[in-house]
Structures are given as C-alpha cells and as structure tokens.
Amino acid sequence: MKADPKGVLTGAHYIDGDHACAEGAIAAGCRFFAGYPITPSTEAAERIASRFPFVGGTFIQMEDELASMAAILGASWGGRKSMTVTSGPGFSLMMENIGLGVMMEVPCVIANVQRGGPSTGLPTMVGQQDMMQARWGSHGDYAIIALAPQSPQESFDLTITAFNFSEKYRVPVLFMLDECIGHMTEKVVIPPAEEIEIEPRRLTDKPPGDYLPYETGKDLIPDMADAGMGYRFHTTGLTHDERGYPDMSVECQGKLVRRLMDKINNRVDDITIIRKEKIDGAEVILLSYGISARVSTLSIEKARKKGxxxxxxxxxxxxxxxxxxxxxxxxxxxxxxxxxINMGQISREVERVVAGKCDVISVPHAGGGVHDPEVILEAIMEAVK
Amino acid sequence: MSSKSTTKTPQAERVTTTEDIHPMTGFLRMDRMPHIWCPTCGIGTTVKCFAAALDKENYDLDKVAVVSGIGCTGRVAGYMKLDSFHTTHGRAIPFATGLHLANPELKVVVFSGDGDLIAIGGNHFIHAARRNIDITVICINNFIYGMTGGQCAPTTPLTANTSTTPYGNYEHPFNLPHLATSCGAVYVARWSALHIRRLTKSLQEALRKKGFSFVEVITPCSTLYARRNKLGTGLDLMNYYHDMCEIDHDVHPEDVDINFQENITLGKFVDIEKPTFLDCLEDGYKEKLGDKYLSVRSSHTRELVGHD
Known part of the structure; x- marks a missing residue:
C-alpha cells in the first residue's frame, strides 16, 4: 500500500537526521510515539510532538525508557505503528522490553542516536558503540534487524524501511543513527506519498475460533490480530505454543527460539541493504557504516590517488x-x-565471517569525534604493503 | 467513547453442561485449567469478582483487554478469555497506557500484584495516576512475593517474617490507597478477598470510572505469608479479615496503614471527577489548533496500519 498523504511533507527540506527520522516515521504511518528526553535524540521526539496533532498521532513523554518501550509495544497491539527514540543509556533501559517485543513478535521501531559511552559517557558527542548491544543487548537468544543511515536523507528513507521490515517480519527494528548523522543538517527530499511504499500489517483473515496467534506457515511469521478485533487472544513473554499459551517444555522452547531466529536469518538476502563500490579488482576493501563510512571517503580518494x-x-x-x-x-x-567509532565491534564480526581468508584491520575510535581521515589512510596503506 | 454495549449478545457464552459448573466459565480460558494458584489463594476469588463485574456492567468483551505483569497475579492475563497480555515485571501499566492510547475504545484493565505494581513498577504506577490515564488497576496485595518463594514486598507489614526478612521486616510498607490518592487517582478503594459482594460492586464502579481507578484487594497467601508467620491456614486468614476488617468510607487514605495482624480499614476512599490525560490533550489541542487538529480518536487503526 501507499503512504497516507496526510503524513507526508512532500518537497525539499533542510533538516537534520533526527528531524528526518521523525518525518520518515510519520510518512511510514507511525501514529504512536512514547519517549523520554535524551541527548542527542531529543529533536526527533520534539518534531513528532509538534507534528502529531495534525496527523492523528498520539505522543506521550513517559517517565523513563522502560515505560517508553513498554508503551510502544502496547500501542502496537492497539493497532498503531509505534516508535520510540533514544540514545545509549536509554537503549540500555529498553533492552528488557525489546526482548518482550521479540518474544511477542510486535512490530515497532526503536531509533538509537548513538553517543559515546559507556554509562553517561559523552552525551553530546558521537559514538557507534551500541552496535553489539543492538545485536545481543536483551537476554536470551533471538535475531533482530538493525539499520544504519549515513545521511539525513537516508535517515528519512530508512526509517520507512525500518517500519516496513518491522511489520513484514513482526520484529522490533533498531534504527542505529549516530550523533553526527542525527545532528547533521542537509537537504532531504521527501517524495510524494504515492511513491512511498508501505508494508501493511499482517492481519489474519481467519475468523475468531480458527485463529491461533502464533501459528505460522513456511515463512515462520505469524499473522497478527490487534486488540479489540474480537479474537480475544493471549500473548506472553513466557515461552509459548501456537495458541500463545505458556509451555515450559524443552521442545517448545527449542521450537520457538529456533523459529524466532530463523524467521529473520532465513531472509537475510531480503533484509540486506548494502552499498558496494569498485569491488572488482580491489586489493583491499574499506568496510564501514554510518558516519564512519562517510568520513572514510577522503581516505579512499587519497589512497586511490596513490594507486x-x-x-x-x-x-x-x-x-x-x-x-x-x-x-x-x-x-x-x-x-x-x-x-x-568503537573499539572494534563490527570488525570482529567481519573477522568471524572471513575466517582467516583475508586480513581484517580494525580502525577503532573511542568516541567523541570522528576518525582523522589520515589515520584511515594509514591503515589502508599498511594493508597493501 | 464508552465500550459498554446495550445488548448482551457479545457476552461470554453461558454454561450449559454439568461439567462446567462454575458460573464464570465463559470468561475464562478453560483449556488452561487447572490454574497455578494454591488452594486458599485470593487471586482466583478476585478474578471471579472481576468477571462478575464485567458481566453485571454488560461490557462487550471483545473490547476489554487485560494486562498483567509478572508474579502469581501476573498469570491472571493468561486465564481471562479476553485480549490478554502477560508482559514484563513491573511494566503492565506503561504497556496498558500504550494500548489504551492507541485504541481508546478499549477498556483496559491492569491486573497485577503488589510487588509488580508497587516495587519494580512503582514509578509507572505514580505517573499513570498523575496523568489520570483512563485505565483500571486491580492490585492483589498479599503482603509478599509469592511466585519467587515468599520474599519481602513493599507492602509487607513491619516485623512480618519473609524469606528475605527472616528476623522480621523493618522497612515501613507503602499504604497503597494513600499512594494512589496522593498521585491523583480518581477512584481508590480497598477490599479483601472475603468481601466479595462489596469488591464486585467496587470493581464495577472502578471500571465505569473515567480516569485512573485503583482497587486494592487484600488476599491470603497461606502457602508463604501465613506459613512463615505462623498465621494458620487460608481459613484462619479469612477469619482474621472477618474479625479485623473495618469498613469506613470516610476515613482519609493517609490513615489506612496496615500493621501486622492489626485491623485493616476497607472502603471506597476516593471517587472524584477529573478530566483524563486524553480529554485534557484533546481539549487543549482543539483550543490551540482549531480545525487543524486531527483527533487521535478520529483516526482509527485499520486505516493507519493498513490492511489490504
């Protein structure tokens, strides 16, 4: 289906990544937002608060991030696309109910505008240190989707993608900005509503009585019923069977955990968004994401000039x-x-995947700023020595 | 918009077989019986009163949702044949807040225990009351953590023995009606599992109330609380309620503290009118933004989430 034109500010704008994220959410059909102020993400919440009254959305500032995350899960079950926005310390608090969202299979989007950590760290300064927390932060085994934009334009575009993935795969989607992208102001072009593709909710077409809330077909993703539709369903954070009823058996646990992981991991090709440039014949490849990918541009150009x-x-x-x-x-x-901008989180993942077939050179940064392009250049030159 | 219906058609089906003799069978997920609660536990009694209240108030059960947290009472959501959400420890109220705000047509009820709502969830409790979120909160208060094996709760009376206060509890407990009242709840009552007629009536009133309504239910936990404190059986606890409970609707909630095995004041302490969060927000936006304001109630869910 296409985006609701009410929420789409078609045209060219000069806004930062936080604002663009908010606009992307509204364009995607987000009509419930619960959040708690935290630098450097607050601008997104403020934008939503000012825009929602005109589009039929409900904004609420909760008492903390635990509550914000719980509220967006409840709201999603209430039938609204829902989101919250935060940064590291708030992301930590949300982990509990992100796990519940995974377990109950609740579509929703959590944007994390990353700052330097650990703890309170560098509230106003950049970091990319929550990448592994995004993957593993809530307890137990599960699979999740996380996306990272490198510009305000992508912040708009990919927030829509995040909502679409969350509805399609029935999983919370983590939108991993960083402070630089969040606070970077650039031209953002918002297309007409009819050009924005929106993933509708996977609502069941079975009548009450025939419907099992966690029954799945081949794609391993259950169809949903929202509260109030007459299904009188049950859902729980406990290990549960297809009826949504608690089942404390080893078999049920094995089946559920495997399904929660497989429904994502079997669809990696569909979920992967990757940009490749001059791969053919390359001696080395610079792999990055977010602001660090952008900062690397100068280093790559200089290295290419050196042959x-x-x-x-x-x-x-x-x-x-x-x-x-x-x-x-x-x-x-x-x-x-x-x-x-971390001490080597994704580089370790690359190392795991290449399994010794080539070198993996981590270029870490503890946060608070971006890399000096010369440092990245040195790493490239070292690699080809 | 009220979720009350004028006809009885969507109500739970009445029991016709002799096997299903409990009159509230139609409100329960009978395929989940037997439940996990101990004999003489007061949670089941309260569930029965809640079902009776829904029945008497003639609610369209398709539009009633129950949200629970974790613990013995947290299991209520799993047994009620309603849209029911068994959430995380302490977070039933914010979850319910989101559910209610996303679809204000639903009657959203939080049904959970004292530890869940007032210890780990205490911050959410006070803020939902302050905002006057239009939900009903039913709090089973058995003075102890049941599910985890009898630990001290923020409601455990002074000197009472629990597994984490083996030489007596020396923390002052919360007075829940006082807490709810001082945070802005518009309906506050306390009953016991013995006072089922009054409890049912009170739950009816709480459900009908627009805004944050709160009903505390004092219930026996004979397995842990009574045993650790040598208070006898469930029946002995009921006798204690019978002998020591005083009904006083006019007392100020600050005067209804509960001390170990002393008298317990029951009653309806607060019943006031105050605009809810959503009412305030809608009125404010209409005034400030005029026709440009698009009511959150006008845009309903199918249209927003999309379904084709």
Missing part, C-alpha cells in the same frame, strides 16, 4: 549480518579495513 585499488562496502543492514556477501569478497582481497 591503491580500494573497494568500498557500506553496510546499511547491520543485523542480521550480511555474512555471505562479505565472505565471498574475502577470497579476492588482501584485507578489509574497518573504521568505526
């Missing part, structure tokens, strides 16, 4: 990790160079 064949891979889908795509590149190159 080094540098390819580039930019990850937009971070989780599920595009293992196959990366593994097949490893055979042909000397090294992946992975700059990121």
């Amino acid at each position: 080094v064949k540098v390819g580039r891979v930019r990850l937009i889908t971070i989780w599920p990790f595009p293992e196959k795509e990366i593994a097949k590149l490893a055979d042909k190159i000397k090294a992946f160079i992975v700059p990121e």
Whole structure:
C-alpha cells in the first residue's frame, strides 16, 4: 500500500537526521510515539510532538525508557505503528522490553542516536558503540534487524524501511543513527506519498475460533490480530505454543527460539541493504557504516590517488549480518579495513565471517569525534604493503 | 467513547453442561485449567469478582483487554478469555497506557500484584495516576512475593517474617490507597478477598470510572505469608479479615496503614471527577489548533496500519 498523504511533507527540506527520522516515521504511518528526553535524540521526539496533532498521532513523554518501550509495544497491539527514540543509556533501559517485543513478535521501531559511552559517557558527542548491544543487548537468544543511515536523507528513507521490515517480519527494528548523522543538517527530499511504499500489517483473515496467534506457515511469521478485533487472544513473554499459551517444555522452547531466529536469518538476502563500490579488482576493501563510512571517503580518494585499488562496502543492514556477501569478497582481497567509532565491534564480526581468508584491520575510535581521515589512510596503506 | 454495549449478545457464552459448573466459565480460558494458584489463594476469588463485574456492567468483551505483569497475579492475563497480555515485571501499566492510547475504545484493565505494581513498577504506577490515564488497576496485595518463594514486598507489614526478612521486616510498607490518592487517582478503594459482594460492586464502579481507578484487594497467601508467620491456614486468614476488617468510607487514605495482624480499614476512599490525560490533550489541542487538529480518536487503526 501507499503512504497516507496526510503524513507526508512532500518537497525539499533542510533538516537534520533526527528531524528526518521523525518525518520518515510519520510518512511510514507511525501514529504512536512514547519517549523520554535524551541527548542527542531529543529533536526527533520534539518534531513528532509538534507534528502529531495534525496527523492523528498520539505522543506521550513517559517517565523513563522502560515505560517508553513498554508503551510502544502496547500501542502496537492497539493497532498503531509505534516508535520510540533514544540514545545509549536509554537503549540500555529498553533492552528488557525489546526482548518482550521479540518474544511477542510486535512490530515497532526503536531509533538509537548513538553517543559515546559507556554509562553517561559523552552525551553530546558521537559514538557507534551500541552496535553489539543492538545485536545481543536483551537476554536470551533471538535475531533482530538493525539499520544504519549515513545521511539525513537516508535517515528519512530508512526509517520507512525500518517500519516496513518491522511489520513484514513482526520484529522490533533498531534504527542505529549516530550523533553526527542525527545532528547533521542537509537537504532531504521527501517524495510524494504515492511513491512511498508501505508494508501493511499482517492481519489474519481467519475468523475468531480458527485463529491461533502464533501459528505460522513456511515463512515462520505469524499473522497478527490487534486488540479489540474480537479474537480475544493471549500473548506472553513466557515461552509459548501456537495458541500463545505458556509451555515450559524443552521442545517448545527449542521450537520457538529456533523459529524466532530463523524467521529473520532465513531472509537475510531480503533484509540486506548494502552499498558496494569498485569491488572488482580491489586489493583491499574499506568496510564501514554510518558516519564512519562517510568520513572514510577522503581516505579512499587519497589512497586511490596513490594507486591503491580500494573497494568500498557500506553496510546499511547491520543485523542480521550480511555474512555471505562479505565472505565471498574475502577470497579476492588482501584485507578489509574497518573504521568505526568503537573499539572494534563490527570488525570482529567481519573477522568471524572471513575466517582467516583475508586480513581484517580494525580502525577503532573511542568516541567523541570522528576518525582523522589520515589515520584511515594509514591503515589502508599498511594493508597493501 | 464508552465500550459498554446495550445488548448482551457479545457476552461470554453461558454454561450449559454439568461439567462446567462454575458460573464464570465463559470468561475464562478453560483449556488452561487447572490454574497455578494454591488452594486458599485470593487471586482466583478476585478474578471471579472481576468477571462478575464485567458481566453485571454488560461490557462487550471483545473490547476489554487485560494486562498483567509478572508474579502469581501476573498469570491472571493468561486465564481471562479476553485480549490478554502477560508482559514484563513491573511494566503492565506503561504497556496498558500504550494500548489504551492507541485504541481508546478499549477498556483496559491492569491486573497485577503488589510487588509488580508497587516495587519494580512503582514509578509507572505514580505517573499513570498523575496523568489520570483512563485505565483500571486491580492490585492483589498479599503482603509478599509469592511466585519467587515468599520474599519481602513493599507492602509487607513491619516485623512480618519473609524469606528475605527472616528476623522480621523493618522497612515501613507503602499504604497503597494513600499512594494512589496522593498521585491523583480518581477512584481508590480497598477490599479483601472475603468481601466479595462489596469488591464486585467496587470493581464495577472502578471500571465505569473515567480516569485512573485503583482497587486494592487484600488476599491470603497461606502457602508463604501465613506459613512463615505462623498465621494458620487460608481459613484462619479469612477469619482474621472477618474479625479485623473495618469498613469506613470516610476515613482519609493517609490513615489506612496496615500493621501486622492489626485491623485493616476497607472502603471506597476516593471517587472524584477529573478530566483524563486524553480529554485534557484533546481539549487543549482543539483550543490551540482549531480545525487543524486531527483527533487521535478520529483516526482509527485499520486505516493507519493498513490492511489490504
């Protein structure tokens, strides 16, 4: 289906990544927002608060991020596309109910405008240190989707993608901005509503009585019923069977956990968004995401001027990790160079995937700023020595 | 918009077989019986009163949702044949807040225990009351953590023995009606599992009330609380309620503290009118934004989420 024109501010805008994320959410059909102020994400909440009264949305500032996350789950079951926005410390608090969202299979979007950590860290300054928390932050085994934009335009576009993925796969989607992208102001073009594709909710067409809330077909994704539709369904954070009823058996646990992971991991190809440039014949590939991918541009240009064949891979889908795509590149190159504003989170994942077939050179940064392009250049030159 | 219906058609089906002799069978997920609650536990009694209240008030059960947290009472959501959500520990109220705001046509009821609502969920409780979110909160207060094996709760009376206060509890407990009242709840009552007629009536009133309504239900936990404190059986606890409960609707909620094995004041302490969060928001936006304001009630869900 197409976007509701009421929510789409078609035209060219000069806005930052936080605002663009808010507009993307509204364009995607988000009509419930619960959040708690936290730098550097607050602008997104403020934009939603000012825009929602005109589009029929409900904004509520909750007492903390625990409540914000719980509220968006409830609202999603109430039939509204729902979102919250936060940064590291709030993301930590949300982990509890992100797990509930995974277990109950609730479509919703959590944007994390990353800042430097750990703890309160650097509230106003950039980090990309929550990438592994996005993957593993809530307890137990599960699979989840995380996307990372590198510009305000992508912040708009990919927020819509995040909502679409969350409805399609019935999973919370983590939208991993960073402070630089959140606070970077650039031109953002919002297309006409009829050009924005929206994933409708997978509502069941079975009558009450025949409907089992967690029965699935081949795609392993159950059809949904919202509260109030007459299905009188039950859902729980406990291990449950197809009826949604608690079942504490080892068999049920095995079946449920495997399904929750497989429904995402079997569809990696559909979920992967990746940008590749000058891969053919490359000696080394610079692999990055978010602001670090952007900062690398100068380093790559300089290396190419020096005659080094540098390819580039930019990850937009971070989780599920595009293992196959990366593994097949490893055979042909000397090294992946992975700059990121953390002490080597995604580089370790690349290392795991290439499994010794090429070098993986991490270019870490502890946060608070972006890499000096010369440092990345040095890493490239070192790799081709 | 009220979720009350004028006809009885959507009500739970009445029991016709001799096997299903409980009059509230139609409100329960009978395929989940037997339930996990101990003999003499007061949760089941309260569930029965709640079902009776829904029945008497003639609610369209397709439009009633129950949200529970974690613990013995957290299992209520699993047994009620309604849209029912068994959520995380302490978070039933914010979950319910989202559910209610997303679809204000639903009657949203939070049914959970004292530890869940007042300890780990205490912050959410006070803020939902402050905002006057239009939900009903039913709190089973058995003075103890049951599911985890009898630990101290924020409601455990001074000196009472629990597994984490083996030499007596020396924390002052919360007085729940006082807490709810001071945070802005528009309906506040306390009953016991013995006072089922009054409890049912009170639940009817709470459900009917627009805004944050709160009913505390004092219930026996004979397995843990009574045993650890050598208070006898469930029947002994009921006798204690019978002998020591005083009904006083006019008392100020600050005066209804509960001390170990002393008298318990029951009653309806607060019943006032106050605009809800959603009413305030709608009125404010209409005034400030005029025709440009698109009511959250006007745009309903199918259209927003899309279904083709």
